[in-house]
Amino acid sequence: MYDPNNAALAASGGRMGGRSFSSGSSSSRSYSVPGNGGSRFSSYSVPYYAPAPFGGGGFYMGPAVGVGAGSSLFFILVGFAAFVLVSGFLSDRSESSVLTATEKTTVLKLQVGLLGMGRSLRKDLNRIAKVADTSTSEGLSFVLTETTLALLRHPDYCISGYSSVDVKRSVDDGERRFNQLSIEERGKFDEETLVNVNNIKRQSTSSQKASGFSNEYIVITILVAAEGVHKLPPINGSGDLKEALQKLASIPSSKIMAVEVLWTPQNEDDILSERELLEDYPLLRPL
Template identity: 35%
Template sequence: MEMKLPGTWQGRLAAVLFPVLVVALVIFSLPQPADAARGGRLGGGSFAPRSLPRSGSSGFGGSNAVRGGGYGLGGGGFGFPFIVPFFGFGGGGLLGMLMLFAVVGLLINGFRGAMTGAGTMGSQNDAMAERDGPVTIAQVQIGLLASARQLQQDLRQLAATADTATATGLQRLLQDVTLALLRNPEYWVYGNGEVGQVGFPVAEATFNRLSMTERSKLDAETTINVAGQRSSGDAGQHSAASEYIAVTLLVASRSAVRLPKLTTASDLGTALRLLGSVPSGDLLSLEVIWQPDGNEDVLTSTELVTLYPQLQAL
């Protein structure tokens, strides 16, 4: 049911100003990376609708673009209900952001309907959302002791060799990253897992906002392999003063992913195995972000809990 407002000049003004206020809210709600360390980033993907052909038989192309229409704050298709929470929400970052954009979507639809009576556009977007189904977005964050040096080397090696431009390559990368983490259980100290569902038309925008939130926690990205584009800086050996390594996995999948609440190391191992088992045909996008990655960079316990407040002791 769409909210109908009178077509007054006040309603039109609100419809114009409201998206600007939303964007400002999102920007100023991002964490401040003043004390962050340099980090690395792996991933890629495409949110092309299931029924539309992709540009290649197995490739993603160079960007996470929705073919056949733009979906975001500026145009088209915020539906409601916007999210369907799964068991495993910790009540923190991902849940809060999904709920924020659920409310934003509802209000923007109402303002747009007040100005244009966009019943046709709404029905088209509803049809597309039903055709493509919901998208599950899962986020797992891990705080490890900084002595897990081999993990950092493994991630840098994957950045140099992984194929992030195809669906099969991206799924292989997801498996390799989860396996690298599973091989280091003695270093796991903190963890958090959250998962929810969004409608397909807004899945890319939601995923990108979550990615930007995590990337903003880095002072710089020195090791990158995203959608086939690689870059490697001078990471060197990390200072002995480094106390922790933080790793974030962000996955968008057509299939449902149900994570346990992460209270023990065993729960974290289960969550990693569940993420690693997402098939390539369902994996829409992947982000792996870690810090520190730079020469003599430090991530202290204070910085860890400030940048990753949802982490819980395992």
């Protein structure tokens, strides 16, 4: 009963979102200690005591050069610098450190399988992609919020789900993981027929007609990179899916580094069959 001619019809995909990793690296810190050049802390020596050179019971004090009024402040700064270095070393070895928690980047993925009758939801995604300004953090937050709301409003269409969370130790590692997940999902499309990424928009005018194959599905993938540590529950039921969507929608726009929403099929005349659903999205689990 499977019609191979319909396989190509499932390849249209929509994609919207954007990235701002470079502007999200505000948590990186640097510290400096006054050097020797041009500073009032330029040189110092510690007084020492030794026997008098010509005998006798007395002692004399060696020279103490350049010990100014600011020497105590110098030692305070040196001690502070040492504390920062030691704290950073110890925090790298502790996953629960407060210092490194804000420096980490979390990459979240939520994937939802829906019945094909949820065409109104697909129309919602098309509308969001056409109106969103994906060049700003507020626009990315809008894409994320509107997508999660669209899914929350149609729980009866959702039949399967999957979530993953990757906490990376730097922005660069988070960006690499986000790009990897994006490429994996985009590789499942033969053509991106509707695109709005970093406010660069493109829409294909080509259209393919389905031949009445009614066993159809829709898959929506949400990718988010956010500053700090964030969590999603494993998707084992509809309650887990609802919680995951609410958590994604609650991420502050100031913490968002990247958002990407991908869905297939994008073209309303295309079909995603059950066989293609199982082959291309094997991690989806029934709700």
